[in-house]
Amino acid sequence: MEADGDSLERHGRLPERLQKREQDRQRDAERKRQEKEGQVVLEEKSGYFRDSFGPEREAIDELLTGNGGGEEPGALEEVSARLQVLQKLLNDSMMFLPPYDIRQAQDTLTRLQAALEGKRQLLQPKKKFAFKSRRKAAAPASDLQPPGVGQPDASDLQPPAPGVSQPDPSSSAAVCDLQGLTGQVLRMEAAELRQKDVLLSQLRDCTITLRGSPATLHLRGLRDCRLLCGPVSSSVLVDGCSGCVFAFPCQQLRAHSSSDTRFYLHVTSRAIIEDCRGLSFAPFSWSYEGIGQDYEASGLDRDRNNWSTVDDFNWLARGAVSPNWSVIPEEDRITRWN
Structure with missing residues (x-):
């Protein structure tokens, strides 16, 4: 039983x-x-x-x-x-x-x-300008603006230096172009930048402040520069830069062949790096009067920031962090920009 x-x-x-x-x-x-x-x-x-x-x-x-x-x-x-x-x-x-x-x-x-x-x-007429050097410490900030921010006086117009060319302030072409400068303090305001394509190339030891919302931003061959920029509507392309500090919001960032550069970043998609080393990232922390309106003009989502999501095309190993970039420790981040 x-x-x-x-x-x-x-x-x-x-x-x-x-x-x-x-x-x-x-x-x-x-x-x-x-x-x-x-x-x-x-x-x-x-x-x-x-x-x-x-x-x-x-x-x-x-x-x-x-x-x-x-x-x-x-x-x-x-x-x-x-x-x-x-x-x-x-x-x-x-x-x-x-x-x-x-x-x-x-x-x-x-x-x-x-x-x-x-x-x-090729199509845009150019005028030649020289900028006042930052070594003139007594010069007021308003005198250290690039073409189009006020009118330069006769002392500001100098014979053209090799490789230094700027767009005609009266031109309607949607591009801003600064190149071939050393040791300058440069500033542009919202009216000059609105939906323009901005190209900065071959700058050395310069401080650039862009208060506004450009359409795109291209940084090429910058050395030991500091750039602060308002919200960029679409992409920022960084090529061949080193020893710099960049702060900007954008839709997409791509850095190529750059080194030893810090990014204070607000990016709504993903950052992409290629052939880079020694890059470091922190959240965007610069602010200025009117930045809210510039965010609205750019169409960027202020609540969506993928600053620490970086895709390295030279490092495809799954589950391992790329050695070519890092996060800036909180204690080492810039919090006061002025």
């Missing part, structure tokens, strides 16, 4: 075991179904990105290299606006695109932006 009792108990547990096995099978089937659906969604999103990005890139190329070569009225402004749309499309797609596709798309955007800048420099 005891044996019969054990048998009945085992038979009693049998449906329970079968039920558990069936539940496990259903969970496994549901997991596979969700994975399959997720893969389909990713493929659909990737396909949408490719179908949207490719034709728009071709349209921009046509505007820059077609019959008019970008010389038609408004053509370059249209290119700038379409580049911002492409950059936003890429930023919104980074969560599901593979790293190779992201890199190819960003390289394309960089190439198109460089072509746009080249066209603007």
Whole structure:
């Protein structure tokens, strides 16, 4: 009888075991179904990105290299606006695109932006200016502004120095270009920067303050400079810079071939670095009167900041932090900028 009792108990547990096995099978089937659906969604999103990005890139190329070569009225402004749309499309797609596709798309955007800048420099009339040196300590801050911030007096107009060229303040072209300067204190205000493409190149030991909301910001070959900039509507591209301190909000940051530079960053997508070393990051902490309006003009989300999310294209090891960048310790961060 005891044996019969054990048998009945085992038979009693049998449906329970079968039920558990069936539940496990259903969970496994549901997991596979969700994975399959997720893969389909990713493929659909990737396909949408490719179908949207490719034709728009071709349209921009046509505007820059077609019959008019970008010389038609408004053509370059249209290119700038379409580049911002492409950059936003890429930023919104980074969560599901593979790293190779992201890199190819960003390289394309960089190439198109460089072509746009080249066209603007060819078509835009230039005037030559010299800036007052920061060594003139007695000069008031209002005298240390670049062209377009007030009118320079006769003593400010000097013979052009090699490699130093500035846009005509009366020009309507949507670009600001400062290059080839050493030891200067430079400042531009909101009216000059609003939705302009700003290019700073080959600057040494300069302090640059940009109070406003430019469309894009390009920093090339800066050495031992400090830059404070208001909200940038789309991308900031940093190339060949070293020993600098940069502070700005933006939609997307890409740094290339740069070293030993600190970023105080507000970025709404993800920062990308390539061929860099010794970069460090902290949250954006600069402020000025009117920055709220500039945030609104830029369209950036003040509540979304991915300052410590950095993708290193030279470090693809999963689960290991890249040695090419770090977070600035709180005790070492700049909190007072003036």
